[in-house]
Amino acid sequence: MSLIIAYIGKKGCVMAADKRKIGYFGDKENLKTLEDELYHGMINGDEAFKKRAEELGISIKITDDASKLKIVGNCVRGEVSTKGTFETKRRRIYGTTNGFQLVELLGSEVSSRKAGETGIIIFGNNFAKKMAESLISKKFKPSSSLKAKGEQFEEFIKEVASKTPTVGNNVDILKQEPIFNPSEAQKHLNVTIDNDVKVLVKFRQSLTEQIVQQSIEIEMANKIINKGDIGRVVSVDGNILYVQLNSKTQALDGNWKQLAAPGQNVIMFTESNNVNVGDEVTIENEDLRLKKDKSSLKCDVILCSL
Incomplete structure (x- = not known):
């Protein structure tokens, strides 16, 4: 439930991302039906989405305040995540001048990592991604400034949002413009990503400790004598x-x-x-x-x- 558009060029990197997040609860089969309809562009607009979810007995919660972009070192990081039964899957793009890396994580373990120099990268479901690609091929101005490119991406995301409730109208834009050649870019990306993953590991360890402590507190609270x-x-x-x-x-x-x-x-x-x-x-x-x-x-x- 995201759309991230990233431009990585010889003068810098700019990313734009919507802020939508959708939570579901209900029958698995009906949920699959709802998702299939969403991802094939069969549901147009938030009201139609809510109505269809109600017909299928699926409870949904839509928010438009999720931050999917972050400045990390001299890079911009974009992330989309999917929560599974046991682990969270994350797809990240780290971009800087003359370089980017695509990283997939299962929990805090890196499962895939690919590098490139320049280009436009899109994260999103198939319907949203195809719409964004079509808009870029028709309207994108490659000679414009990074700032202008970010504004174009914002317009594209909002246009996609008008066609599918999987994407929201609220948009973040971040850019970085360090001076790197391709070799320097990859070296910086390697160091930045390694450190960023270590931060994630520490965060998950801290979260695990908190959960364990909460479990202990709940267990002990149940043992308090009141009679x-x-x-x-x-x-x-x-x-x-x-x-x-x-x-x-x-x-x-x-x-x-x-x-x-x-x-x-x-x-x-x-x-x-x-x-x-x-x-x-x-x-x-x-x-x-x-x-x-x-x-x-x-x-x-x-x-x-x-």
Whole structure:
């Protein structure tokens, strides 16, 4: 669901890309039908797209704020991506003066990499791509400035968007004009792409760690005790109580690290003057109390089951 047009020349590189992103949810067979109709240009306009999706029982979400272009080093990078069941597939073009590289990634692993010097590269579905190619062959002015080329590409993308909802009207344009000969361009592209892929690897690692941490937090949150006995008082020092946890209770800090295991003591606080060694401590309706008289207690730990 994208259209990216890139020009790589002897004086620089310019790219234009729409900002559309479409999310789907529904029956796989009906989704395939909808996509086939989209990619063959059988659905014209957003309203027709929404109507057809509703007929097929497919929920869709259309946004026009996705950034598909980025300046990386002295290059412009364009990217389209497809989320699969297990991995995200990415197609990227990196362009600079006198050189470009086409890179395909599965997750953060490079699966394909091709290099070239100059030309016009188009990323898009077959229908959008053919329309863009037709407009370029008829209207493109190769002698114009990079800025003017970018403006032409914007017009082409908007014209394609008027014929298919797979492309949006909002357009980004980026350009770079370093001085490189073809050999220097490829050297710069190699270094830039290698570093950019490393950034992606680190990002994915960070994302994985976040997901793992969230899973841990969800699992531990489900273990927070909101009802039942948790231990007994083993020492009283004014309003400070030392409570020994029973065999089913542990105490954790805010980062879900264990501070006290079953059988170990935790500090609690009370305003009651009627606390004795041996008194049972319980939780009722998420409130920490003495079991014998319902006196409230406080503590600075999270009480969880094992």
